[in-house]
Amino acid sequence: MSILVVGSIALDTVKTPFGMAKDVLGGSATYFSVSASFFEPDVNLVAIVGDDFPAKYVNLLEGKGIDLKGMVTGKGKTFRWEGEYGWDFSNPRTIATRLNVLSRFNPAIPREYRNSEYVFLANIDPQIQKQVLNQMARPKLVACDTMNYWIENKRKDLVKLLKKVDIFLLNEAEAKELAGESSLVKAAKAILKFGPKRIIIKKGEHGSLLFSGNSVFSTPAYLMESIFDPTGAGDTFAGGLVGYLAACKTQNQAGLADRQANLRKAIVYGSVMATFAVEDFSLRRLASITRADIVRRFKQFRKLTHF
């Protein structure tokens, strides 16, 4: 099954207690697509970069088999984000956000991409997310991310979009803010009423929760001795999740009896992928792993959690 991701490509400057990296490859579409490429070879990327975007990063993405027909090069500089993490890795301090070419991002989906069955709408303006969906033929699964900025400034558009979403991903604070509820369970129930079929609430080092109808799945995070740089963890998680689901579908056109089981495994694969992303700056670690690394960590995850 082919996957389409629409999101950002960035050059990140990141400072952590362990060091600093300047103008390194980042962005939601980047982390997502590299992560998904380990599960499903057919990943299509729509994003905008500036004319300063280094060829080595194009090579990195192409080396993962990611289709870049949808990557537009705009006049000007690539989107840049600069941030700093303290010892508490849950919240970075943003030093600078320079949208550059991203401010003119108005994604046109290439004709060849419009039949993509699995769609990931990374964290961008919900109005643009909707425009993307309008260009798609008939996706089997739409996953969607967001952030507090859109909850606060484009709430109506976001809520409207959710009716067309199969899996809505957001973090704990965003879920509580969107629902206006201090209890996470109540927040999830309220958001499900907006229309998304399922919600995944990402809790960082505390794991994640899946709410779908009356079923709930709760999983802790994989246990890590230390985190190096958490940038991109959420999008890498989404890449593993959607990638695994697309691969399940490819391998088994028929029965979906164990859809819930696949979904749970997909969440664990997403968590596993995120652990690789946070082990180094940028995609240094994530882009260098093998399928065997992933399977090994998935098995360790099961050993860590089952009783």
Next chain:
Amino acid sequence: MSILVVGSIALDTVKTPFGMAKDVLGGSATYFSVSASFFEPDVNLVAIVGDDFPAKYVNLLEGKGIDLKGMVTGKGKTFRWEGEYGWDFSNPRTIATRLNVLSRFNPAIPREYRNSEYVFLANIDPQIQKQVLNQMARPKLVACDTMNYWIENKRKDLVKLLKKVDIFLLNEAEAKELAGESSLVKAAKAILKFGPKRIIIKKGEHGSLLFSGNSVFSTPAYLMESIFDPTGAGDTFAGGLVGYLAACKTQNQAGLADRQANLRKAIVYGSVMATFAVEDFSLRRLASITRADIVRRFKQFRKLTHF
């Protein structure tokens, strides 16, 4: 297998966003023993109460089959704690702590209790915890709780005690403080070096972690729509944990091949018991449940977490 708990019995005055309860039954030994009594009938309690301790609470404990030969009545008032929880239930604000008779607590273990195989040293001065152990014949399992106060003021005694402890229970902040480590995994490894065979780190609404040798078990918390009053959750957890382990041993004198499996189940039973404790003030809910309620919630827990 018989269980011995040494700890406090209190009259708590608790305020939460949902209401207030005055001079209600509380204390570590109370929550622990009632929780353990659902698994193992032979629970022996050592604690001190004042001459104002209400007969109805004695009846409640005796009604659960808890042996109170070790419950001494001192001259003066029962230990009282007064606290308030805000919407963030993880940390209460202590309004008043009146030790009263507890300040003279110097537990003498009744001769009939000295052969108890399972011992829980609830959160008291580590010097007193050690005196208790010195009076015991040959316990099969010693579990021990503590708090930041002892880590800060009786660190040497605590660390010395840990060599004789099979399961050391503490929360996330306490683990980091005791080890002087900001990473929980590193903290756990450092504490294991002090000598306890296993550590359980309680993370409240985020679940718990078991570290033993090279094996780690991570479990999320049972998902609750709302918490009413978290007082006693930790001791109730310990009661389910030790109670289940003692019951395993009673039922299966022979093989211990699946010791790790039992330990994991014991942690889940502990978590399950804690969910009942937090559903109402004091022991109102915990004391009124049945075995069937526990088994039902254990099964839901498995459904919530397995993939």
